[in-house]
Amino acid sequence: MGVALEQFFIFVGLLACLAYLVKCVRFSKCIFLHFWKVLPRSFLKSMGQWAVITGAGDGIGKAYSFELARQGLNVVLISRTLKKLQAIAAEIECTTGSSVKIIQADFTKDNIYEHIREKLEGLEIGILVNNVGMLPNFLPSHFLDTPDEIQSLIHCNITSVVKVLTPYAVSTPMTKYLNTNMVTKTADEFVKESLNYVMIGDETCGCLIHEILRSFLNLIPSWVLYSSTFQKKYMDYLKHNTNTI
Template sequence: MGEVLEQFFIFVGLLVCLVHLVKWVRFSKCIFLHFWKVSPRSFLKSMGQWAVITGAGDGIGKAYSFELARQGLNVVLISRTPEKLQAIATEIEWTIGSSVKIIQADFTKDDIYEYIKEKLKDLEIGILVNNVGMLPNLLPRHFLNTPDDIQSLIHCNITSVVKMTQLILKHMESRRKGLILNISSGAALFPWPLYSTYSASKAFVCTFSKALQAEYKEKGIIIQVLTPYAVSTPMTKYLNTNMITKTAEEFVKESLNYVTIGDETCGCLAHEILTLMFLSIKGKHSEPDPVMGLLQQCVSEVAPDSLHGLPQAECQHHIVLVG
């Protein structure tokens, strides 16, 4: 009996070591990129002639549009505001020289995909960036006090990823190459009270992306989910930038260095460090989960509407981890 217990504890110890080793290997890839499979500048262009970016009118989507154009791709910009799209298209064409197509579509609706499919017909699409998303409440609120647009959130944050992937993946499969980047959030890694629907929708994006990568990796297709924390964009009311909060341009440029290192990344080193810290805290404690305990404490201290009307600088610390 003693020998059996000894073997059991040895096995458990090895398993724990393996789990921590996997975490550190993932983290080390983000620090020592030159030791791993780093993508040459021609890699992105080799995926195909065109990149499709949803939510391209602002923030991260706009930054991807410019950066992928700089990498030599033509870009398709999809968003609901034609004036913004046209301005971005004109700037890319004049300053970079890439060809640009624009598609006006509102991703809070579910009747747009046949129209998008027709507009994308006959394009050799090598990269899809599923970026479009909505945060129903920037400041923390209880579920019953959030705006009554849950269906719009589901269409924008979940349906858009599934349907756009469905439209484009089949052509990537036939060409046996392609890159799909699905923008999730650091809020997907744990349940986030006061952002319940948002964090749940982003958790779907993570699970969906990693499952698809397992299905299609052997067919030459890279499907990666990105889980950033705070990025200064219109959706986050242009949070002040610092070591943690990145500009959209900084985040996008750094994230493209990581497209070949695995099926999930935070997109930048600072956010990888945050994730490692959270996971280490979570892994060293038994129930109750210390991370969830911290979040629940925040809930008890923040009334649903207590932050409304405060200057932005006074409430940024409440939302800095919501990507």
């Protein structure tokens, strides 16, 4: 019995070591890609001629629209406000030369998906950047849910993998323009860095400092993060680090 128990603990220890080794390898890749950009400029364009960006009128979605166009992709901008879409489309076409299509859609309504499907028909879509349904929250796991309708209408056209990004603090209209610092990135800074991590797994925080923050938070018991005291202190922090526009 004693020998069997000893072997069991050895086995559990080996599994724990293996899990930490995998995390270390992943983290090492993030550090490497933060300082050395090895992704060929033509890679994103090779995935497909078009990128679809929802929530393209502001913040991260807008930043992705410009950056992917600068990388040589044509972009489809989907958002609720037509005037914003038209202005962004004109600027992208003028500054990058990429083709731009706009689709006005309010994702709080249920009757928009057939319209989007028709507009996307025939396009070779390589990248989907989905910002629909995101709510500001301290824990990035809340960013993972996306509407089934979006997944299904893109699935019939898309030619490559949709990657999940779970960032922490990014200064955007949604986060009420948090003051930028070492942890809080501007939308442009976050987007440019996130494209370096396209080849790392199915999910990433999108930038090195957020990967470090996630590793630190994983050491904290979940009951502490979800406690009312912790949430109150975090909300107080947000209030004192928000710009008034």
